[in-house]
Amino acid sequence: MTVVPVIMCGGSGTRLWPASKPERPKQFVPLTGDLSSFQETVQRVTGLANAVRPLVVAGIAHGAAIRRQLAEIGAEADVLLEPEPRDSAAAMAAAAVWIEAKYPDAVAVVVSADHHVPDAVAFRAAADRAAGGAREGRIVTLGVRPSSPSSAYGYLRPAGGEGVQELVQFVEKPDAATAARYIEQGYLWNSGNFVVAANVLIDELAAHAPAVLEAARAGIAATNAQGVLGDSFRGAPKISIDYAVMERTARASVLPVDFEWSDVGAWDAVLDASSRDLEGNSASGDVILLDSVNTYVRAPAGLRVAAVGVADIAIVSDGEALLVCDLARSQVVKQAAELSKARGPVRRNFADLAEAWAWYERWLKTSALPLWWSVGVDHDRGGFVEALNVEGEPRPAPRRGRVQGRQVYVFTTAGALGWSGPWRKAAVGGLHYALTHFRRADGLFRTLVSPEGAPLDDAATVYDQAFGLLALASLERAGGVEGLDLVREAASILNALQERRSNLAGFVEVGNNPYQSNCHMHLFEAALAWIEAGQESWFGLADELGQMALDRFIDPVGGFVREFFDPNWSPAAGDDGRLVEPGHQFEWAWLLARWSKIANRADARQAAERLFECGRHGVDARGIACNALWDDLTVRDPEARLWPQTEYLKAALILGRSADALAAANGLKLYLETPTAGVWFDKLRPDGTFVDELVPASSFYHVICSLAELRSAASVQP
Incomplete structure (x- = not known):
């Protein structure tokens, strides 16, 4: 008889706040020793008789923590990740369906990851004894003989006698007086541990909770390579296994046990x-x-x-x-x-840039990158998803070409920053997806495809080509891609772009504002990246675009970059011509500072310094940069998206403005302190609240650019 240990990793442990939080629940926190209760549970169930490796069922946000903690103790497990918590009935149903497909006659020993059971030998003996009842078609729960009249636990009323016996009644958490009476009457604590054959549990779910079983089957059928259950799982009714099955089935049984047990649910x-x-x-x-x-x-x-x-x-x-x-x-x-x-989150400012980098590095490598690799990559169809929600769950949407290029750059940069995860697999896979689904016959990248990869918008913007070029440059610098000549691919794109040349200078963009600085800014960025990848042939384009910024994009009097122009590259008429974005002042400052070093251009450095000062007109006392100014540098749009914060940070760092850099690092942190670690808020209202909306993948590029600059700056701090 095969035994499959099933470790349930749900719950947030709010009674153990502040050590336990939704992003770091109690099962992953060492509370009573050197190991977390999850790690102790893995070790306890691994020694069960006839056991295969455990199956862990958890929320999608905790996949990285589970794999990391397994590695710390040298253990292996299969992992199922719920795209949305649907309570214990759905979690156990998914486990049962998974087990039945792999081990048709197996018995599942279902335990909670956050319980304290110091006597592993006694636990295993009880589980083995309960497995005998499970082989006979019983659903056996372990009932702990109480050591005190606790009101923190539910209670079980057994039929009486020795060994596995009928479970007569479930009782909710009582008051102290009632708990004392229950103990006198022989009631047991409800430990929440179950021993049941997978096929028996499936039969009982089919009889008493068919909608739960149906959603679990559909979720298992659509599980991706990272163990994330399909979206159909979200449709499961949210109900506990006690209510869904145990209080209705004729198979409910209990085995009284005497080992020490606690759900470690509160500080006492x-x-x-x-x-x-x-x-x-x-x-x-x-x-x-x-x-x-x-x-x-x-x-x-x-x-x-x-x-x-x-x-x-x-x-x-x-x-x-x-x-x-x-x-x-x-x-x-x-x-x-x-x-x-x-x-809301407690705001604690960083003391210096080294402390800031330590925090951001931990966030990046242990939360953001594992999460976006797990669910931000479409492991079934390829490519990168467009957005997650704030719980870290992917949301289907058409895919933009710029996001594919940006995410390739993100994962390649992650490798350069020392992330040990599969950065190359993510980056190379994303590039192949972009070349397959976004590349037009003329060599340029189209704008939009469906989640299945079908073209939706065949327009080829200069902006999107810039990010395709940046992606190629980042991979070239990282050692190239087997079977692809990235230098030739980039040259092909640049050659095809020549048809988009303006009569006077630069390129003409697709859309309502064809004469703009923004697309040139990112093309400038790509050219600098290719130079840094060792390709001197890109100096011509970099010098052309840098000079264009100095001569045409930057206002000669105000020293700020404008966004939109007429065909003569004079400021556009009306409000469009008066738009000044603080984020772009900082972004251009960062690029011109890089160019000044590469091309030995002192005038570019001077322009960068002036742009930075213009951008600071949009920064408030919190260190937050707003979205937009007028051309008199008064506030036009007081809302503050995430990306201007990253540009403020990296420009301050490259220009050596330490005080500004520290303020920007503290401001950006606000956007990343989300209930699910690894995602971000995108828009901050003037009243200090964030807009409740999806998390755009496109912002990850901005974040990792600033963190790469922060790592460089922090490494030279005294």
Whole structure:
């Protein structure tokens, strides 16, 4: 008989705030020792008799954390990631369907990742005994004999006797008096562990919760290469396994067990599960305890905590929030967590650029890149998705050519920054997808295709060609692509672009404003990238576009870059000609500063410095750059998208404006402090709230450009 351990990784652990948060729930946080409860659970179930490697079921946002923590303990597991949490019935249904397809007669031992079971041997013996009942068609839950009349747990009423027996009744969490009465009557704690044959669970789901089973089957059928269940899973009714099956089935059974068990759901439970000193205290981190008893203290790195003359409390900090809690009131911490969430993230400024880089590097390598590789890459059809939602879930949408080029650049830059993930696979795969689905017969990239890759808009903008060229240059600098001559591919694009030449200078763009600076800015960026990749033939284009910026795009009096022009490259009529974007002042400043070094042009450096000062007119006291100014440098659009913040940061860094760089690094951080780590908010309103909308993949290019500049600057800080 094959046994498949199933580890359920759901839940946010809000009663263990601030150590446990939605982006870092308690199962991934070491609370009672050196390992997280998830890691302890993996080790505990790996020793079950006849067990294959575990199956982990978790939310999509935690896939990277699961794989990292498995690697830390040298363990392997299969992983299913839910695109949206639908409670335990759907999660167990997906596991059962997966198991039945791979091991048709297997028994699943379903456990929670966040429980504390110190006696692994006793647990395995109980699970093996319950498996005997499961082989007979029973759905066996492990009922723990209570050690106290706790009101934190649900209760089970067994039929009585020894071994696997009928489960008579489920009872919700009672008050203390009722809990005491239940213990006298022989009730058991509901541990939430189940032992059941996969085919039996499927049969009972079909009988009692068919909609759950149907959504799980469809989700499993559409699971991608990263283990993410198909979108049909989202349609599963949100219901627990207790309500969906256990309270309805005639197969419900319970095995009374005596091993120590806790769901470690609150700080009093954490203290009970932790090793203590002679006074009953438990401390982790830099902690000083004097005349204190029965106290739990948790201090993060960089913070020293001293507790004097206290008793029966928890003192917990994660570096951003501090909790001081009467242990008898541990269950109320959830309310504090909810109030904290309603107030928004705690803003703590970086002390210097080295600290800023350390934070951003951790965010980039442990959250953003793993998430966007997992779900931002379409592993079934190829290419990159257009957007995620703020929970980190992909949203189908037509795909723009510029996003494909930008994401190739993102992953190639990730490799240059030392990310050990599959950056080359992502970048090369994205390039092949772009060449297959976006390349027109004339060699230029079209604007838009459907999610399936069918052309939707065949126009070829200069802007999109610039990002195709940037993608090619980044891969050329990273060692090239087997079977492709990237230098020739880039030359082909540039040659085809010559038909778009303006009569006076530069190129004519597609659309309502054909004479513009923006597309030239990114073409300038691509030319500089090719020079940095060792191709001196691109000096001509770089010098042409740099000179065009100095002569035509930059206002000779105000020193700022305008956006739109007439065919003579004079400012466009009306409000279009008066538009000045702070983000583009900074972006042009960054490019001209690079060009000044490459071409030894002091005038380009001077222009960059002046552009930076113009852009600063759009930066407020928070260090946030607004979207747009008028040409008198007063605010035109006070809303602030993410991308101007990244341009403010990288321009300040390349120009050596340390104070501005630190302000920009602190401002940008606001956009990245999202409930699901690795995504971002895109638009900040003047009132300080963010717009609730999808997360555009296109912004990742801006973010990683600024972080590459930050890494360089931080490495030379004293």
